[in-house]
Amino acid sequence: AQKVTQAQTEISVVEKEDVTLDCVYETRDTTYYLFWYKQPPSGELVFLIRRNSFDEQNEISGRYSWNFQKSTSSFNFTITASQVVDSAVYFCALSDIGANNLFFGTGTRLTVIP
Amino acid sequence: DAGVIQSPRHEVTEMGQEVTLRCKPISGHNSLFWYRQTMMRGLELLIYFNNNVPIDDSGMPEDRFSAKMPNASFSTLKIQPSEPRDSAVYFCASSIRQGARGANVLTFGAGSRLTVL
Numbered sequence: 001a002q003k004v005t006q007a008q009t010e011i012s013v014v015e016k017e018d019v020t021l022d023c024v025y026e027t028r029d030t031t032y033y034l035f036w037y038k039q040p041p042s043g044e045l046v047f048l049i050r051r052n053s054f055d056e057q058n059e060i061s062g063r064y065s066w067n068f069q070k071s072t073s074s075f076n077f078t079i080t081a082s083q084v085v086d087s088a089v090y091f092c093a094l095s096d097i098g099a100n101n102l103f104f105g106t107g108t109r110l111t112v113i114p
Numbered sequence: 115d116a117g118v119i120q121s122p123r124h125e126v127t128e129m130g131q132e133v134t135l136r137c138k139p140i141s142g143h144n145s146l147f148w149y150r151q152t153m154m155r156g157l158e159l160l161i162y163f164n165n166n167v168p169i170d171d172s173g174m175p176e177d178r179f180s181a182k183m184p185n186a187s188f189s190t191l192k193i194q195p196s197e198p199r200d201s202a203v204y205f206c207a208s209s210i211r212q213g214a215r216g217a218n219v220l221t222f223g224a225g226s227r228l229t230v231l
Contacts, residue, residue, distance in 0.1 A: 035219075045205065045222035091157065095218065101147060101170070102220060104157040 002027045002094050004105035012111045013082050021077045021108045023092030034068065034075045035093040035102060045091070051075065052097075082112045116140075118223035120206050126229045132194040135226045138187055139208030145218060148181055148191050149205040151225070157205075163189065164211055175200075196230045203227050 003026040013019045025034065036048040049059065051068055059066045063080045079086055089109045093102040119138040127133055139146050147162040161171040166183045174181070178197070183189040193200055203225045209218035 037222075042224075043203065043227075044224045045207075047219055047221065050219055101159045101162055102218075103159075106156045 002096070002103040004092050004094050004103055006090075006092055006105035006108050008108045009106070010109045010111070012113060014113050015084060016081050018078060018080050019082050019110065019112075021079075021090050021092075021110065023075045023077065023105060025073050025075065025092070025094045027094060027096065029096045031097040033095045033097070035095065036066070036075075036077050037091045037093060037104075039089040039091065039107070041088070048077075048090075079110075082110075084112050084114050086110060087112045118206055118208050118221055120204075120223035120226050122226055123224060124227050124229075126231065127196055128231050129197055130195045131230075132192065133196045133200075133228060133230075135191040135204050135206075135228070137189045137191070137206030137223060139189070139206070140221055141187065143208035143210050143221075144186070145209045145211045146183060146189050147207040147209075147220060148189070149207065149222075151203045151205060152201075160191070160204075193228075196228075198230045201228055201230050 005024045008022055032053045034051045038046045038048055049066055056068050056070055065078045067076045089107045091107045092105045095102050118140055121136045144165050148160040149157050150160055151157050158173055160173045161181045162169055163183045166186055179193055181191045205222050205225045207220040207222045209220045
């Protein structure tokens with residue numbers, strides 16, 4: 001069975017600080033996809049990234065970067081030089097290859113203080 | 115593209131009333147999902163459809179919940195009768211099914227916030 005754990009319920013940082021959101025997952029499958037979604041205060045869920053289990057290269061997109069480590073079953077998300085607009089709930093999710101649905105973690109609420 | 119469109123955005127109703135939530139997926143997407151978000155349980159998958167056919171409804175809480183997808187551009191989630199514990203945000207999402215080797219990127223609607231008094 002799939003499981004996604006986001007142990008950090010809430011994080012507060014001061015603007016311009018770096019912050020890392022942790023995600024640990026469990027699956028019996030050898031091939032799978034991992035995702036991050038952002039839920040800003042307005043409520044919608046916004047897709048950020050999808051990574052398959054074959055690709056352990058870290059990815060950087062602007063101030064966002066993701067560290068995928070299969071050995072520790074982790075897919076952590078780092079925001080560099082955080083901004084107030086980054087304040088949101090961030091969800092990590094898991095999907096098996098060929099599966100249709102996503103299993104979400106419980107989310108981490110990030111507050112960036114100006 | 116207008117994205118996934120949900121209505122109503124907010125619904126307040128009294129216990130025992132019927133509630134119908136509506137969803138228009140992105141044109142061309144062939145998979146549709148209904149999720150429920152609550153503080154206690156987080157994001158839960160209720161049901162999903164492929165090509166308008168319900169594939170997995172194991173997340174539907176009980177018989178009071180039903181979902182239909184009469185065509186590729188419309189789906190409903192109905193609760194009858196509603197109860198206070200059904201209060202939640204209900205999200206609809208759609209995607210293009212990637213086949214046996216892919217995994218979907220779900221595009222979510224803005225959600226329907228339901229309050230049952």
